[in-house]
Amino acid sequence: MIRVAFILAAAVSLAACGEKPQTSSGAKLDTPAFQGTSNPYNAPGWTAGDKTSWELHLKARGQNSQNEYNRVN
Amino acid sequence: MARMKFVCDAERCIECNGCVTACKNEHEVPWGVNRRRVVTLNDGVPGEKSISVACMHCSDAPCMAVCPVNCFYRTDEGVVLHDKDVCIGCGYCSYACPFGAPQFPSQGTFGVRGKMDKCTFCAGGPEANGSQAEFEKYGRNRLAEGKLPACAEMCSTKALLAGDGDMVADIFRNRVVQRGKGAEVWGWGTAYGSKQAGQPPVTGVK
Numbered sequence: 001m002i003r004v005a006f007i008l009a010a011a012v013s014l015a016a017c018g019e020k021p022q023t024s025s026g027a028k029l030d031t032p033a034f035q036g037t038s039n040p041y042n043a044p045g046w047t048a049g050d051k052t053s054w055e056l057h058l059k060a061r062g063q064n065s066q067n068e069y070n071r072v073n
Numbered sequence: 074m075a076r077m078k079f080v081c082d083a084e085r086c087i088e089c090n091g092c093v094t095a096c097k098n099e100h101e102v103p104w105g106v107n108r109r110r111v112v113t114l115n116d117g118v119p120g121e122k123s124i125s126v127a128c129m130h131c132s133d134a135p136c137m138a139v140c141p142v143n144c145f146y147r148t149d150e151g152v153v154l155h156d157k158d159v160c161i162g163c164g165y166c167s168y169a170c171p172f173g174a175p176q177f178p179s180q181g182t183f184g185v186r187g188k189m190d191k192c193t194f195c196a197g198g199p200e201a202n203g204s205q206a207e208f209e210k211y212g213r214n215r216l217a218e219g220k221l222p223a224c225a226e227m228c229s230t231k232a233l234l235a236g237d238g239d240m241v242a243d244i245f246r247n248r249v250v251q252r253g254k255g256a257e258v259w260g261w262g263t264a265y266g267s268k269q270a271g272q273p274p275v276t277g278v279k
Contacts, residue, residue: 038203
C-alpha cells in the first residue's frame, strides 16, 4: 500500500518535469542592415560593414531618386 | 542617422496602386495579404485625396506594447520588425495598430489565422540578411542591399517618400514651399507624434 502511494506521489510530483517552458523568449537578435548581404544584388557605391558609408549612400540614393527638384530641367 | 520614415504626399498620389504592386512583387506576398494599400478619401468627389498606407514604423509602436509574446523589435534605424518564429497569430497587434498594418494569411484548411505579416520597410527580419530563410518569411531585405523600400522607389509621381526622416522631411518641405499648399502629412502625427507633424503638442495628455 505504501509502495503504491509512493509511486502515485512520485508520478504526480514529477509530472511537471516534462512541461516545456511557456515563457516568451522574445525576438531573435537581428544583424544590422549596414552589414550588407551575401547575395549579388547589393547596390554599388558603399562598403558593407561601414555604417557611415551605408548611411551616406542611402541619403544620396533618396535625394537622387525622390527629389526631382535636384534635377536640371 | 535619423529614423526611417514614410511620407505620403496626398497632393501627388494618383491612386495608381504602383506601390501596392511593387511591394507584392518584391516580397512575393501571398494572396489575401496586403502590406500596403491605397486609401482614397471622398472617393468620386471633386478634390478627393489618395494616400498610400502601410506600417508607419511608429516611434511608440502600439503593436509592440500589446504583443503578449514580445515578438516585435526595433532596429537602430527605427524600423519596427517582428519575429515570425515567436508570433502566435493572436491578432492583438491588429486591434492596436491605427493604420491597419498587421495582416494575417488564411491558408489553413479551415481558414486558420496564420502568423502576422506586415511591411518591413524592406528590412527583412531576424534571419541572416539576404538569406533564403529571411526572404521566405519576410521578403527581400533591400535596406541591407543599400536600397530604399520598393514602394517608394517605384512610385511614379514620387508621392510616397521613404528613407531617413530628415531627408524625406526636407524633400517634402521643399515641395510645399514650391507649390504653396498641401502641407498635410497624413499619419505623421499618429505615428511619430504631433510635434513631428508640425502641430502643437496636445496639452493635458500623457
